[in-house]
Amino acid sequence: MIFKASVKTQTLRYSKNQGYECVAHPISKSQIDSLLNVKYVWFLGCGDYRIPETLGHKREGEIARAKGPECHNWLTKEQGKYFEKNSLIVYPKGEKEPWFNIPLRHIGTRDWLKVVGKITDKDDLEHLRHMGSGKWETNDGRLQYFKNKKIDPNIMGKKGAIGEEIIKRYILKQPGVNKVISSGDVYAKYDLQVYYKEKLDEELRREVS
Numbered sequence: 001m002i003f004k005a006s007v008k009t010q011t012l013r014y015s016k017n018q019g020y021e022c023v024a025h026p027i028s029k030s031q032i033d034s035l036l037n038v039k040y041v042w043f044l045g046c047g048d049y050r051i052p053e054t055l056g057h058k059r060e061g062e063i064a065r066a067k068g069p070e071c072h073n074w075l076t077k078e079q080g081k082y083f084e085k086n087s088l089i090v091y092p093k094g095e096k097e098p099w100f101n102i103p104l105r106h107i108g109t110r111d112w113l114k115v116v117g118k119i120t121d122k123d124d125l126e127h128l129r130h131m132g133s134g135k136w137e138t139n140d141g142r143l144q145y146f147k148n149k150k151i152d153p154n155i156m157g158k159k160g161a162i163g164e165e166i167i168k169r170y171i172l173k174q175p176g177v178n179k180v181i182s183s184g185d186v187y188a189k190y191d192l193q194v195y196y197k198e199k200l201d202e203e204l205r206r207e208v209s
Contacts, residue, residue: 009163012045020103061119
């Protein structure tokens with residue numbers, strides 16, 4: 001059997017939002033709608049040398065996994081019921097579109113969004129630390145936003161590809177998985193295809209219990 005999945009490789013949010021540790025998801029309609037095309041989305045939290053607070057943070061290398069349709073429902077319907085005035089939407093200065101923060105261990109997400117593992121390989125962590133592509137960085141101990149900084153799409157693409165490869169290796173270690181294939185298309189509505197035995201669903205539930 002086969003299912004599709006997506007991977008979000010992102011600089012971790014080292015501070016809490018509304019009292020919750022969070023993962024982030026783009027707010028664009030195409031990105032949100034793509035959640036309906038995947039069974040799962042994996043979030044990989046990375047350190048970034050430009051933001052020292054992320055280096056060696058307890059969440060560096062964290063892998064969280066959400067169910068695609070449930071995540072779509074949260075972003076389009078449910079999150080506003082729990083957080084008035086869309087308080088978990090982050091508006092980076094100068095950006096065209098904000099990002100959703102999705103809370104971990106929240107009553108509205110804990111059934112379908114779980115922390116399922118952690119990357120501890122020093123080479124993988126170090127590689128990702130050099131791939132920061134955002135406009136935020138710490139300067140003299142203060143987190144600052146540099147609106148005129150140009151984001152290098154090549155670095156963004158490389159970071160995404162590295163994250164996908166790390167998550168592929170992680171998935172392949174799970175019981176019942178036969179193989180994992182990348183879509184190979186940056187415009188595809190999914191990143192990975194996972195080939196698995198019929199009992200995998202049950203085994204994945206045990207993984208996050």
